[in-house]
Amino acid sequence: NAGVMQNPRHLVRRRGQEARLRCSPMKGHSHVYWYRQLPEEGLKFMVYLQKENIIDESGMPKERFSAEFPKEGPSILRIQQVVRGDSAAYFCASSPETGDRQAFFGQGTRLTVV
């Protein structure tokens, strides 16, 4: 049973470009959470999605950031017009429908904006 898969592992973008980060949850998991880890800091919650629905986006910046989890395919975190301050590690975690109260993390995507 493959774990949570994130790609790419490393992404370099120039200021003003778009960044797309992908997350495939564990098999059987329908809940996805995105977190951001700035340098020298802990992980901060961004958004919680279920298939085709955004459940909680209280941690998402109001502009330039969006997330989706379509019926088919991975969850996507999209950052438009990236700035240097977006440089961070972005982690995805998945959970099953009910029951197990824990989150399984992917290895993260390190975004560098140059």
Place this chain on the structure above:
Amino acid sequence: AQTVTQSQPEMSVQEAETVTLSCTYDTSENNYYLFWYKQPPSRQMILVIRQEAYKQQNATENRFSVNFQKAAKSFSLKISDSQLGDTAMYFCAFMRGGATNKLIFGTGTLLAVQP
């Protein structure tokens, strides 16, 4: 809003010794879960141990154990017989009871195990 505080940015321990990492949290909830995650240089977030707030017994996982003091809102991690592979960032995290598995993390403690 819930908060998690880790007051020790860095700690060091000799191999085979015991070390305790501190964590306090603030919540008005009665139903919640607490976690310790390990993040080695590979950046992978690895679950170390989990505690359900409704359980009085402290959780243990091999060399890792917690001291959960609900009234004091304290959740410390004890690592016994420290090994070089324990060198990592350790994050304390809080999860509310209910329909979501959203985690609130502390700022982390960098643990260095010295040979």
